[in-house]
Amino acid sequence: MFESYAQNYEDLYLWRCFGDKKEGTYIDAGASEPSKWSPSYAFYLAGWKGILVEPIPERIKEIKALRPNDILIEAALSSDKSASHTTFYRSSGRGGTSTIVEERGQQMQGRNSQTPTIMVPLTTLSSICEQHLGKAAGYDFLKLDIEGAELMALQGADLAKWRPGLIQVEAPEKKDDDLDMFLSGQGYLNAHYDGVNRYYVTEANRHMTAILQRPISHHDDFARVDAMNSPLKNMAHMDNDWAMSLGNAAIKAVASLSGETLAQIYVAGMPGHALQEKVDRTKMISAYRRVFGKKPSAEVVDLYMKKEMNFLELVTALVKSDEYLERRGRSIASF
Numbered sequence: 001m002f003e004s005y006a007q008n009y010e011d012l013y014l015w016r017c018f019g020d021k022k023e024g025t026y027i028d029a030g031a032s033e034p035s036k037w038s039p040s041y042a043f044y045l046a047g048w049k050g051i052l053v054e055p056i057p058e059r060i061k062e063i064k065a066l067r068p069n070d071i072l073i074e075a076a077l078s079s080d081k082s083a084s085h086t087t088f089y090r091s092s093g094r095g096g097t098s099t100i101v102e103e104r105g106q107q108m109q110g111r112n113s114q115t116p117t118i119m120v121p122l123t124t125l126s127s128i129c130e131q132h133l134g135k136a137a138g139y140d141f142l143k144l145d146i147e148g149a150e151l152m153a154l155q156g157a158d159l160a161k162w163r164p165g166l167i168q169v170e171a172p173e174k175k176d177d178d179l180d181m182f183l184s185g186q187g188y189l190n191a192h193y194d195g196v197n198r199y200y201v202t203e204a205n206r207h208m209t210a211i212l213q214r215p216i217s218h219h220d221d222f223a224r225v226d227a228m229n230s231p232l233k234n235m236a237h238m239d240n241d242w243a244m245s246l247g248n249a250a251i252k253a254v255a256s257l258s259g260e261t262l263a264q265i266y267v268a269g270m271p272g273h274a275l276q277e278k279v280d281r282t283k284m285i286s287a288y289r290r291v292f293g294k295k296p297s298a299e300v301v302d303l304y305m306k307k308e309m310n311f312l313e314l315v316t317a318l319v320k321s322d323e324y325l326e327r328r329g330r331s332i333a334s335f
Contacts, residue, residue, distance in 0.1 A: 002222040003042060008196040009216055010039035010143070010168060016220070017166060017208045018140055022047070027128070027164070029053040029077055029153060030145035032096060034066040036226065039143050039168065044070060048140075051132055053077060055088055055120040056098060058269055071132055075121040076100045077146060077153035088120040090271060099147035116273040124156030138163045145170040151179050159186045166191075166208065167200040248335070255332050263316040266290055275312040279304075283311055291318045292327075 002019070004012050018024055028040040031052035035041045044050055050070040054060055060074050076086060089105030091097040092112065099105055100120070109115045125142075133139065142157075142164035144150045150169050167188065169179065176198070180190055188200040192212035201208045228234055231243035254262070267275055267290075277283065284304055288296040304314060318324060 002220065003225050004222050005035055005037065005041045005225050006039040007037040007226075008194060010194070010197055011042045012216060012220060012222055013192070013194065013199065013212055014039060014141055014166070014168065015042060016211050016214075017205075018043075021140070024048045025050070025133070025139040026141050026143065027051045027053070027125070027139065028143045029125070030143075030147070030170075031063060032056070032059055032145070033094070034059075034063045041067075051128060053123075053128070056090070056271075058271055059094075062269065073123060073128055075123045077149060077156065078122040078124055079152045079155035080122075081124050081127060081156070083122045085119050086122050088118050090116045090118060090273070092274070094269070097147055099149065101148035104148050114277070116271075125153060126156055126158035126162065129158070129162035133162060138165060140164065141166040141168065143168045151176075151182060154179075154182060159188075163202065165202055165205045169198050169200070170196060171198050172196075251331050252335060254328055259316055259320040262319040263312065266315050266319065267312060270311075276310050279309050279311055279314050281305060284314065287311060287314045287318060291315060291324065 002012065002015055006012070024043065026040050026043055026048060028038070028050060029052075031038070031040070031054040040050055040052075044067055050067075051073060052063055052067065052070050053073045053075065054063060055074065055076045060072065063070070063072055076088060078086070086100050087102070087105070089099050089108050091099075091108060092115075097108075099108075105115070105117070129139075139162065144153060144167070146153060150171070154167075167183065171179070171193075179198075183190070183200050187203060189203065189206060189209065190198060191201045191206075191209040192199040199208075199212050201212075228237050231237040231239040232247055234240065237243070257265075279287065281301060284301050285296060288294075288300065304317070307317070309317065
């Protein structure tokens with residue numbers, strides 16, 4: 001059975017086309033999460049060689065931890081080899097809609113004046129291929145999910161020299177005349193639109209059009225990993241034993257960890273700017289849920305709102321609270 005990690009079955013579509021290959025190469029630009037909702041993770045597990053392109057610092061740390069065998073390019077993509085850095089507009093949460101496209105970034109700032117920006121390195125797909133693929137060659141697939149910068153990235157790809165057999169582009173619209181025209185001029189066919197992504201194939205891979213357009217069904221023999229729920233909660237989850245062992249080890253380790261270290265564990269993966277934001281009632285409730293797994297009482301909210309703290313300071317205060325210490329002590333004594 002195929003395990004699908006992608007958000008909209010992108011990896012299942014790709015597996016239909018390439019799953020019979022024991023070895024292959026992919027480039028995943030805008031890689032974001034190393035496993036959750038990743039179209040390339042199933043291929044990583046299958047032993048393929050991959051290149052991931054990702055500029056968000058928190059996601060970079062996660063990728064390094066979970067996908068050590070992939071090549072990681074810590075940059076955004078451009079069409080211009082002479083450009084070295086650009087402004088990166090960082091979206092809230094996990095940063096999934098972050099962009100280097102100025103118009104989109106300004107729209108983001110219009111909705112939230114606190115939208116942070118950072119400077120990130122720039123590179124081109126052709127430069128990546130020159131360095132990591134060596135001589136001119138084809139590779140299996142290119143995935144692009146870079147929030148409006150897809151055409152610019154493709155213009156810097158030198159597709160005549162380094163040629164992916166299939167290009168998957170996240171796109172909110174079924175048709176993009178500029179993108180279609182550019183890729184048509186490079187010899188690519190618009191093979192399929194799945195409601196979220198467009199799939200382009202080379203003439204040599206024209207047969208993949210029918211494969212991509214076939215509706216997904218039980219005949220594909222797959223399971224969605226994100227539908228399995230937490231391995232701690234789902235006793236039937238294939239990783240339940242591992243998760244229970246890890247959970248028990250973590251509880252035992254709590255005995256010797258400082259409040260500051262525990263706080264860092266609870267906020268792992270959050271962007272630095274979010275940790276420094278002043279806490280309002282909504283953020284107070286979010287922090288309490290993060291630490292205790294439940295909604296706080298009104299009295300608890302009022303108590304902590306009397307103190308002016310940022311998010312990290314609040315989480316640190318919560319893990320040093322009498323309530324937390326009581327739970328900590330009881331859990332340790334239970335072993």
